[in-house]
Each structure stands twice: as structure tokens, then as C-alpha cells.
Amino acid sequence: MAEFHLIDLIRERCAVARGDVRLGIGDDAALLAVPAGQLLAVSTDTLVAGVHFPHDATARDIGWKSLAVNLSDLAAMGAEPAWATLAVTLPGADARWVGEFADGFAALARQHGVALVGGDTTQGALSITVTIHGFVPEGVALTRAGARAGDGVYVTGTLGDAAAGLRVRALATEEGRFSLPPLAGEGAEGGRGHLLDRLHRPTPRVAQGVILRGRATACIDVSDGFVADLGHICTASGVGAQIDADALPASPELLAAFGVDARRAFQLVGGDDYELCFTAPDALASELLRDLAHSGCAATRVGRMVAGAGVEVRDASGNPLPLPHAGWEHFA
């Protein structure tokens, strides 16, 4: 599908010049220079139509999200993004679709100074695989393995919006409408729009990951769902976690649109939020929270790590809450 010129199109629209790209797209491989003293952080994620985004998602949103979920993985390591490769499988030639996909990808790439250094376009069922590359100085990378009993558990931003957006979308589809009127009291860009934006155009917490470098004891991004992802920290660190359900940060839009049971389900097991969940000792907490708030994305303390294993969620009375059906809600 050379006629697509997809990779060239995205490269042109990204137009991120980096001195560390010695040879970019156009040869058999890119040649790249990793700065001295830095480790290379590498992650790869595939998005499949009907699984990771709905079949009717806009090309622009798919382009954005395919990069965003990969940037979120770097953020969780405290790494700064540098380069991406992009493999796109498409059912057929559609110049408008490709242009909009490129716009969505490039918009986020520019924000983070990410250069596209390689790509492949093939014909088949729609899916996108991005491999992202970033830098983190030796010795300060964040992993899932360092949490200790007594550490606080924190989460950036708010939880549950993406899952709520998915529900909003499902309700709209059931009603045979893809464009809902605004809720009472909200404008056209109001609550439902915010929730859908959080679903379709997540914000990777790259700057926040860098702030956490060498300070958080463990970190992960919330992609599968808060409880599942915090569970990964528990397993890797050999400790447990106690979470206060009422402490989980919720957006005003989520609070306005759904009752407490739905909200808790979205926050605990909804996934797709791409916030950072991290642990830190109390001695560092106030400084960390201040720095995060200054970065434009505050973090909230939601519980603490304890001896043991697994994640326990408690209500305001201190009683364990049964978890809603765990796992990620697929589109398909």
C-alpha cells in the first residue's frame, strides 16, 4: 500500500526535528543516538478495531489514542518520550481517513516532541501497533516492584471518566443516536463531552512520571482498571493495599452524571483512565503532591500499602466493599 504514503503523511504532519535522529524514515532502519547516562525505555501496544476502540471511532481519535496509550507506559516508568514507530493495518485505501489519523497522531506527538522514526502500512483488518522509545536516567526509573508496607497510595487526576464515557456511548448507541443532547445545566462541551473525550483522547501523564522519578517507590498506569493495576504493584512488590473507596478522585462530570454505585464501578474496575497510580513514603508525600499540583495535574491519596497481598477496598465505615465484576469492558 505504498500509495497510502501514510507514514510520509504522518511524518510531515509531525515534523518533530530531533538532533538524536541521525537517520529517519526512508532507509531499512532508523539510526538513533541515546544520550549518555540514559537508559532506553521501550514499550509496545496494539489497538484493534472493535476491541480497543469502537468501529465508529474517528480516525483522529484512533491516531491520538494509539500514541497516548504507549506514552502512558513511558510515563509509568518516569521516562521522557523520544521516538515512535507506527505499524498500521488498514482494510483499504482511504486518503481522508489516513489524513485524519495522521492529524490525531501528530497532534499528540508534537505535544511530547516525539519523532516518528519508522513505520509499516499493510492491508488487513484495522489495527495499529506503536512502539514507543524514551529516556530515563540510570537509577531513577519507576517500576512496579518497590512499594513497601506503610507507603501511601496515590493516583493522578481522576478515575472512572473513560469507563463512564464508554457507558454514555453505549447508552447513545442503544438509543440509536451517536450524538446526545447535553445534560441539564451543561453546554455542548459539557459533561458527556468530557467523559467521551477522556475515553477517546486520554492524556498520558508524562510530566507527572518525570516528577515521580527516584521518589515514588512504585508506579503503574491505570489501563486495565485501578484495582487490577494496583494489584500488579502488590504482586511485584510483595505487599498488599488498603483503599478508601470514598477517597478515589472523581471528576465533576462523573459525579453529575452517575450515582455512587456506577461511579465506584467505573473508578475501581473501569480502566482506560491512563492516570498514574503510585506509592510513596509519607516523608516525601507533601513535597511530591505539591510538585504534582504545580505540574497541572494534582494527585490524591487513596489508601496505603500494608503487609500481605492483594487490594482491599473499604467504604466510609471501614467495611470491605465487594468489587464489581473485574476486568476491562470491551467494545466488541
Add this chain to the structure above:
Amino acid sequence: MAEFHLIDLIRERCAVARGDVRLGIGDDAALLAVPAGQLLAVSTDTLVAGVHFPHDATARDIGWKSLAVNLSDLAAMGAEPAWATLAVTLPGADARWVGEFADGFAALARQHGVALVGGDTTQGALSITVTIHGFVPEGVALTRAGARAGDGVYVTGTLGDAAAGLRVRALATEEGRFSLPPLAGEGAEGGRGHLLDRLHRPTPRVAQGVILRGRATACIDVSDGFVADLGHICTASGVGAQIDADALPASPELLAAFGVDARRAFQLVGGDDYELCFTAPDALASELLRDLAHSGCAATRVGRMVAGAGVEVRDASGNPLPLPHAGWEHFA
């Protein structure tokens, strides 16, 4: 599809330990150390069922080939392979298929000391995307852009076997049989087996690419077809090429199985050979050819670069040969 444990399975079967992998699979990203003085070479390629391999290809062959085509890109840059990420999209759970895929991938990964450092498994139409990473010292990488008029044109190994294997396979399918009896005078592992092996389990010329470092003036791997790929060198270098059709290296198996017209078509436009096509000044030629022969894969001089543009192929009388239909023969 966490139940697949595909990535874990391949990682176990690869079991390539590298000191430069500071943190491997299991966190949000791998952490990797590029040696001082080396550039990182990165390339990505997707294989789609029905396009890049037949729907009835064995899982083992698909695993092998998905890594081989990427290693071939590194070879064309003169880079040494180090790390790979692997994204596999599968229609459903099939433990046997996954195990065989892992065996094929791991067999080639072990040969080249490639550590699997990241992966993703998703559900959908079968496709595989590998991103390969390797090292090449600053200043000696091979590109497509350095060929000069007067340079000789060379190719490693033999050309046309993969396209011939594809034809053998098509003939077998037309006859309703997927397993052909050996040709007269060949054993079970004879001519047809060799041609099919070259199609399904190509050998990336990694050691030969390293030998060419800083010596070949331009290099590319033969994936789309010899004329098309040499054409990329012509375009990037701003010169033309004159090729002697009778000089193109052919395997005994190809010579035995097909007449001259089919053979030339396979050699010139067949593609999928994954040999290296390179250019070098005459002053370096004998030393280069000796070193390549010692590596176990000899190279053959097939023509020379000239002022002008494009690839001209001539027969033994010096008359220009019309090219067979250009482009790569898809399975689908």
C-alpha cells in the same frame, strides 16, 4: 488475552540473557542500555495472514519469518541485532499454535542473541508486528544513499528461490495437494523443499551486513524484488544501474526446477529473498568478496552503477531485457 501467556512463553523459549537488558518484560516498559559509541538501529515490519504468508502457513514458520524480515532490515544497515518487541493479534486462544509460533520465533532469536523485551497480545485477525533494535558504531552504518557511478553491484547468496517456492506452493494448491512428491532425482528434502524453505524460513544476512560496514557504499535487503530494491539505491544515491541478467546468482534447485524465463522473472522481480544487494568500489571488491565467502555466504557481482537513473537489465548479447510484471506477488 492474558490467558495466552504468549509473550511469557516466547520469552521462556528464547531465554536469551543480555546484560544490556536492565529490566525485561513484565513492567510498563523495558529498560535497555545502548553501548557507548553505538547508534541504535530500529525498524518495524508487520506480517498479515493472507498477504505476507499464506493462511495455511505453519505457526512455526510465521514465528520465524516475522523475526527474519526484521533482522534483514538490520542486516541491510550493518547493525547487530539486540532486542525485539512483538505484537501478535490472534483470532482466538490456541495453545498449540502459540507454542509453535514461539518455537519458530525463538529458534531464530537464539541464533542472533536477540532478547524479547516487550510484547502485546490482542484479539483480532491474525497479524504480527515486530520492532527490532540493534547497534551499529557511529559512522559505519550502511544506507541506500552512497552508491557512485563505477561501483560494482553485488548480491549475497542466490536470488529467486522464494518466488519459485511461492510458485511451487501455488501449483501444489491448484493440484489440491499441499505436499508434493519429490522431483525426479531429489530426496524428500530436495529441490522443492529448499525453495519452500527459502520462502517460509528466510535467512537474514546479519553477519554479512556487519562485514560490509564502512566498506559497501550502499546496501539494501531484497524484499520487494531485486530490481525494485536496487531501484531504491539508485533513487537514494542519484545514479543508475546496469545489470547482467545472466550474472544473477541462482540456486541449483531453482535451475533444476524452472526454465530461463521463469527463473529470470523470479530473480528480477520475485522478492522475499532477504539477500543483501550492495555496491562497492572495485578497489575493495576482492577483499570484500573474500571476507563474505569466509562468512559462509558468498556474494556475486551482477552489474555496475552508472551515471543516470533507474535499473537497466541486459541479456548476454548486451540487449536490454524487458522486465516481467514488477511488484511483489501477494498470497491473497
